[in-house]
Amino acid sequence: MSNNDFDEMAAFEQCIEFLNNIGIETTFRKIGNKSFLPGLLINKGMIIIDRDVLEHPGDILHEAGHIAVVPAVDRSGLSERSIIGRKNRECEEIMAIAWSYAACMHLLIDPFFVFHEQGYRGGRDYITNSCGDKSYIGLTMLEKIGLTTNEKNAQRLNVPSYPHMIKWMRA
Numbered sequence: 001m002s003n004n005d006f007d008e009m010a011a012f013e014q015c016i017e018f019l020n021n022i023g024i025e026t027t028f029r030k031i032g033n034k035s036f037l038p039g040l041l042i043n044k045g046m047i048i049i050d051r052d053v054l055e056h057p058g059d060i061l062h063e064a065g066h067i068a069v070v071p072a073v074d075r076s077g078l079s080e081r082s083i084i085g086r087k088n089r090e091c092e093e094i095m096a097i098a099w100s101y102a103a104c105m106h107l108l109i110d111p112f113f114v115f116h117e118q119g120y121r122g123g124r125d126y127i128t129n130s131c132g133d134k135s136y137i138g139l140t141m142l143e144k145i146g147l148t149t150n151e152k153n154a155q156r157l158n159v160p161s162y163p164h165m166i167k168w169m170r171a
Contacts, residue, residue, distance in 0.1 A: 011109050012057035015064075018107055019047070022168040024064045036080050042066065045075040058113035061103045065096030068169050069145065091141055098138030098162075101131055102148065105163040136162055145170050 016026050024047065031050040035041040039054025040063055047063055066083055067075060069092050083089060097120075104111045111131065115124045130137055139162050142148045147167050154161035 008057055008113070011107075011113055012060065014107055014109065015057070015060050015103075018103065019060070019064050022068075024067050024169075026060075037063065042078055042080045042083065045078045056116050056118065058109075058116060059119070061100040061114045062096055062119075064103070065099035066092060068099055069095040069142070069147070070170065072169070072171055094138040095141045095145070097127060098136060098142050099147070099165075101127075101136070102142075102163040102165050103168075106165065131163075 019026055025045070026047045026049060028049050028051060030052070031039070031041050031048055033053065035050075037056070037059050039050045039052070040059050041048040041050075042063055045067055047060060047067070049060065067078060070078055070086070074086075083092070086092060100114045101111055103109075104114055111128055112124075115128050117124060120127060127137060139148070139150060142162065142165075143150060143153070147170065148162040148165050149157060149159060151161040154164075159166060
């Protein structure tokens with residue numbers, strides 16, 4: 001794991017506890033370099049973590065976002081290979097980005113923990129800048145599946161708006 005100005009390990013442990021509390025199971029075991037992201041693998045809807053090769057601990061929130069935004073009926077069969085072949089994979093990718101940003105805000109973790117320099121094909125600054133401007137990528141999609149709401153609807157429903165989440169997991 002890399003070193004940053006904040007306690008990355010404490011943030012990682014906070015993420016593990018959060019994920020387990022909302023119903024996303026995590027486990028630790030050796031996976032070597034059998035995964036798309038070093039040290040992380042989704043298998044049967046669970047996040048498998050190999051601490052020895054994990055490069056970016058914040059990636060766990062993005063991977064959890066993939067699990068959270070798929071329909072519950074699909075979750076137990078989800079793997080990193082099945083994500084690639086999913087019919088709505090592009091939408092789910094964008095929702096996972098939005099979900100992971102909301103998780104950072106909920107946990108009071110710097111978004112750059114997830115949106116690190118090596119990720120998002122050079123789009124990290126675009127993502128974080130748009131969130132800073134409250135022009136949230138994926139918000140409309142998260143609304144459509146009932147996980148959050150925008151400012152206008154939040155006032156009408158008397159609930160906090162995104163990045164606050166109404167629910168963390170899609171039904």
